[in-house]
Amino acid sequence: MGILLTVCFHFISYSFYHQVLAKTPLPDSESALVSSHDQKQVSSNRIQKAGRLLGSHLVTMYPDLICDHKHHLRLYRQCCSGRELVDALLSAGLSVQTRSQALGLCQVLMDEGVLAHVRQESYFQDRDSQFFRFVALEPSAGDHNGEELLEALALLSQLGPTTLLTTILRKPPGHCTDEELALIFEELLHINAVAHLSNSVKRELAAVLLFESHTKAGTVLFSQGDKGTSWYIIWKGSVNVVTHDKGLVSTLHEGDDFGQLALVNDAPRAATIILREDNCHFLRVNKRDFNRILKDVEANTLRLKEHRKVVLVLEKNSLGDSSSHLPGTPGSSRYTVMAGTPEKILDYLLETMSPDSTLSDPIDTLLGDFLLTHNVFMPTPQLCRILLEQYPSLLRF
Numbered sequence: 001m002g003i004l005l006t007v008c009f010h011f012i013s014y015s016f017y018h019q020v021l022a023k024t025p026l027p028d029s030e031s032a033l034v035s036s037h038d039q040k041q042v043s044s045n046r047i048q049k050a051g052r053l054l055g056s057h058l059v060t061m062y063p064d065l066i067c068d069h070k071h072h073l074r075l076y077r078q079c080c081s082g083r084e085l086v087d088a089l090l091s092a093g094l095s096v097q098t099r100s101q102a103l104g105l106c107q108v109l110m111d112e113g114v115l116a117h118v119r120q121e122s123y124f125q126d127r128d129s130q131f132f133r134f135v136a137l138e139p140s141a142g143d144h145n146g147e148e149l150l151e152a153l154a155l156l157s158q159l160g161p162t163t164l165l166t167t168i169l170r171k172p173p174g175h176c177t178d179e180e181l182a183l184i185f186e187e188l189l190h191i192n193a194v195a196h197l198s199n200s201v202k203r204e205l206a207a208v209l210l211f212e213s214h215t216k217a218g219t220v221l222f223s224q225g226d227k228g229t230s231w232y233i234i235w236k237g238s239v240n241v242v243t244h245d246k247g248l249v250s251t252l253h254e255g256d257d258f259g260q261l262a263l264v265n266d267a268p269r270a271a272t273i274i275l276r277e278d279n280c281h282f283l284r285v286n287k288r289d290f291n292r293i294l295k296d297v298e299a300n301t302l303r304l305k306e307h308r309k310v311v312l313v314l315e316k317n318s319l320g321d322s323s324s325h326l327p328g329t330p331g332s333s334r335y336t337v338m339a340g341t342p343e344k345i346l347d348y349l350l351e352t353m354s355p356d357s358t359l360s361d362p363i364d365t366l367l368g369d370f371l372l373t374h375n376v377f378m379p380t381p382q383l384c385r386i387l388l389e390q391y392p393s394l395l396r397f
Contacts, residue, residue, distance in 0.1 A: 044112060047159065050152035051114035052138035054105075057149055058088050059137060069131055076118045079131040082106070086126045094153050099126060100183065104160025106132075107167050123167055169211035169283070181206050191283075193233045193257035196301065196313040196338040201293060208289040211235075212282045214275055221273040221282075228262025228269055230284045231294070237280030242272045251276060263290050264298045302335065304344065312340035312348060342377035343386065346370060350390045 059066055065088055069076045080088075089102040096102050106124040109115035110132075115124070118131045165187060168180045176184070184206040188194050194202055212232075214221070221232070224244055238253045249271060252258060262269050285294070297315075304312040314335040337345055349367040374383045 047108065047155065048112045048114055048136075049138065050155045051109045051112055052134075052136055053149060053152045054094075054156065055109070055114060055134045056137040058085075058092060059134070061092055062088050066134070071129055071131070076131045079118055079133045081128045082125045082130045082132060083128045085132060094149075096153075096157075100164065100179070101157065101160060102126075104164035105156050107163045108156050108159045111163060123171075166211060166281070169209060173208050173210070176207070184209060191233060191235075192255035196315075197294075197297065201297065204293045205285065208285055208293070210284045210286065212284050214280050214282075215278060217275050217277050219275040219280075221275065222259075222269055224269050224272045226269045228259065228267070228287065230259060230286050231257065231263055231290045232259045232273075233257045233283040235281040235283050237278075238276040239280065240274045240276050242274060243270070260290070260294070260298050263287055264295055301338070304340075310340075312344040313338040314348075343382075346378075346383075346386055347390075350386075 065080050065084060066078055067080070069079055069081065085106060086099055086102040089096045089105060090099070096105065103124060103126055106115060110117070110122070110124050113135055115132050116135050117124075118133060121130075124132070165183060168176060168183060171180075181203075185199075185203055188202045188206060194205065197205075210230075221239065224242075234252055234254050234256050236254060238251055239258070240251055241249045241258065243249055258273060259269075261267070300316040302314040302316070303310045304314075315338045316335055337348060340348070349370060370377075371383075374380070
C-alpha cells in the first residue's frame, strides 16, 4: 500500500531558424529591454540594501565579529571567518534556524557584492579557515527599526535556498559534501522528470548533476542532427522543441526533461531546442553518467501520453517477475506500474488482471490496495463508473 501511495502522489539552415525564432517570445522593442533591465536593477538594489542592513546589524550586535585574522603565516585584516559569520546569524535572534539557511543568506550576500572572500573566491564556506569581508554596510544601522530589519531578512531568506542550491550545483562532480548531496537529492524529489525513478537512482543522479544556465531567449541549446552528449531537466524557464519538417512541435516547462532519446538510441538529436525565455536554468547529466545510471532504466520504461502529458509510466521487468503483461500484447515482457494518474493506474490494473488471479498475486495485491484506499485518489462514484465500464455485466445484478 505504501508503494502505491508513493507512486500516485509522486505522479500525478538560416531560414529555418528565422521561422522558429519568430515563434519564440522575445521583447517587442528596445523599451521593453530597458524596462526589463530596470526591473532587475531595482531588485538587485533592494537585495543589496537588505544585505548591507543585515551586515550592519550583525556588526553592531557583535563588535568583535570583524577583526584581524592570522592563518598559515598570513594576516587578513578586518574580516571574519565563515564559521563565525554563520554562528552570529544563528545566535542573533533573527529566525535563522539552521546552518544551511545561514549559508544560503551568506551566498546571496556574496552574489550581490555585499560580502567578499579575502582571496576573491566565489563560494561562501562555513569554515574557520575561510575569511570574508563586508564590502559595504548600511550607515547608521541603529536608526533602522526592527520591522525594516525583518523585511530585509525575509527578502534574503526567500532567495537563500535557491541561491545555495545553485551554488552547490555549480561545483564540479565529486566536490560536494554529504550534506550538499542531500540537499540536491531533496530537490530531485520535487522534479516531475525523475518522479518515476527509485530513490537510489535519484541519489546517484545527485552526485553527477551539472548546472547550466543561459541568459537570452532564442539561444539554441542544441540542433537537430547534433550528436547527443547530455540529458537535460528544465529547472527554471521553458524551451521550444522544433523539427525541420514540422516546425514548432511542443513547449517544455519547469520539471520537464529532454535529450534522453539520442542517448538511449545512440542517435543524432531528433529536434532542435530553443530557449523560450530569458534566464533559463538546466540540470544536466553527461552521456557517460547517463549510460551508467539511467540508460537501462530509460530503455525499459514505457510512458503513455494523453494530450502531450504523461499519464502512465511502466517499467519492463525480466521474464518471470511477478508483474503484469502489457495490455493487448501476448509477449513475454512484463511491466510494473511506476507512476501515473489514479484513473490510468486503475484502468491498467483492471485490464491486466487475469480471470483466474488471486489476491496472493502481487498485481492483484496492488489492485486490492488501490480499491481499499480509493478515497484518497478519487470519489466513490468515479470508482464505480470505471468498474462498470470494465465489467458491464455487473449491471445485471
